[in-house]
Amino acid sequence: MPEPVANSSRTKPPLSLGVIFLTIFIDLLGFTIIFPLFPAILEHYFRVEGDTGILGWLLRQIDQFAQVAGSHDNYRAVLFGGILGSLYAFLQFVFAPIWGGLSDRIGRRRVLLLTISGTTLSYVLWFFSGSFLLFIFARLLGGAFAGNLSVATAAVADVTTRENRAKGMGVVGVAFGLGFLFGPAIGSVAAFHDLSHGNETLVRLGVNPFSLPALISLIFSVVNLVWVALRFRETLDPAHQQSEAPVRVRHPLSALVHAEAGPARRTTWLYFIFTLAFSGMEFSLPFLVTERFGYAPTDMFKIFVFLGLVLILTQGGIVRKAVPKFGEKPVLLTGLLSVCLGIALLGLAGSSTLLYTGLAITGLGAGLINPSVSALVSLYSPATQQGRMLGIFRSLGSLARGVGPLVACFCYWWLGGTVTYLLVAAVVIIPWVLALPLPKPEK
Numbered sequence: 001m002p003e004p005v006a007n008s009s010r011t012k013p014p015l016s017l018g019v020i021f022l023t024i025f026i027d028l029l030g031f032t033i034i035f036p037l038f039p040a041i042l043e044h045y046f047r048v049e050g051d052t053g054i055l056g057w058l059l060r061q062i063d064q065f066a067q068v069a070g071s072h073d074n075y076r077a078v079l080f081g082g083i084l085g086s087l088y089a090f091l092q093f094v095f096a097p098i099w100g101g102l103s104d105r106i107g108r109r110r111v112l113l114l115t116i117s118g119t120t121l122s123y124v125l126w127f128f129s130g131s132f133l134l135f136i137f138a139r140l141l142g143g144a145f146a147g148n149l150s151v152a153t154a155a156v157a158d159v160t161t162r163e164n165r166a167k168g169m170g171v172v173g174v175a176f177g178l179g180f181l182f183g184p185a186i187g188s189v190a191a192f193h194d195l196s197h198g199n200e201t202l203v204r205l206g207v208n209p210f211s212l213p214a215l216i217s218l219i220f221s222v223v224n225l226v227w228v229a230l231r232f233r234e235t236l237d238p239a240h241q242q243s244e245a246p247v248r249v250r251h252p253l254s255a256l257v258h259a260e261a262g263p264a265r266r267t268t269w270l271y272f273i274f275t276l277a278f279s280g281m282e283f284s285l286p287f288l289v290t291e292r293f294g295y296a297p298t299d300m301f302k303i304f305v306f307l308g309l310v311l312i313l314t315q316g317g318i319v320r321k322a323v324p325k326f327g328e329k330p331v332l333l334t335g336l337l338s339v340c341l342g343i344a345l346l347g348l349a350g351s352s353t354l355l356y357t358g359l360a361i362t363g364l365g366a367g368l369i370n371p372s373v374s375a376l377v378s379l380y381s382p383a384t385q386q387g388r389m390l391g392i393f394r395s396l397g398s399l400a401r402g403v404g405p406l407v408a409c410f411c412y413w414w415l416g417g418t419v420t421y422l423l424v425a426a427v428v429i430i431p432w433v434l435a436l437p438l439p440k441p442e443k
Helices: 013-032 035-049 053-069 075-106 108-127 132-144 148-159 165-190 200-204 211-231 252-257 263-293 297-326 328-348 352-380 383-415 417-435
Strands: none
Touching: 013 108, 013 148, 013 165, 013 211, 035 053, 035 075, 035 132, 035 165, 053 075, 053 132, 075 108, 075 132, 075 148, 075 383, 108 132, 108 148, 108 211, 148 165, 148 352, 148 383, 165 211, 165 297, 165 328, 165 352, 263 297, 263 328, 263 352, 263 383, 263 417, 297 328, 297 352, 328 352, 328 417, 352 383, 383 417
């Protein structure tokens, strides 16, 4: 049955989509600022605390893993960043379906205000994290409240018709891409300014060399909180509200395994496998280009800016025209084949020209996949379970982003770049095969 469209007097889709776009963009700016800082954060806390406490224990585990896998020159910094990134992703994996299910009961706006408030508190703790333990606690708290994307994606489903669902998900993709493009750049610049330098009073309060990036993230989060409070109108149709539905999801993987067999479950599985492969490629890419081309950090920045721009242009332009003309499933299949070819080219690249060609094809494919697969999960799910199903969908993506980098780095050390990337390209064939039987969604 087609979904009822929300009453236009209650919700104005164009304005709501704009509010959702800025909500995701501002949230991701604060989230991604920390990405380029992990090596320096490790160096700072190691200098302050030495090889003791939780930091010392973590470094000993990293050293043992590196001995088994085959060490890399900067393996401590790389695996430290990977572990912290994975920790955040695993918490998203656990909590995203909980926030999504709760939003099906009490509404998107109230859950967004709750999650953004929790994220804001995590940035306050980061600002005053003079110890590594407090820094870890801030990351744990931030990961637990990182449910904005699943709830905001459900809000997009609320305010778009079935015919325009992929276009709406493209808005999510553009906000996601812009956040990942500008956030790390802001973090890199902010890291040059140490608020604690020469001020013992601030140091005693826990202010540290990374308090300015934390402060910027905090400001973004406060702006986001005020923005949602003032401008975000509730998007959940009261007819779709499930006041008696259970909120707690015992285990997202278990929820998916025991979910009713059908296209929504199949689509979520194929997204999980794709994200596992793609995140592994992203995380190991710096190893590849450093080893083959001797790229410096500035070259790495150019690579990710290039990839981000391709993603933004694809999701903001090509998808909006391709989906109405060809449909979500053909666009998804094309994107998966494109990513498979692009990653294979990256593994075989012996020149910068072939490297950037592979990046362009990979970015084009990923830009086609993300909004189309999000739209399909939404279209295949009942109107009363948009938050829960999209929460499980995003949660499995977070799990893949937690596992993928660790597996890819392990394979890279054992097998080398070429074999690893060809294996990753082969893995992308699996979701392509899973997508073949998907039915055309009702519009």
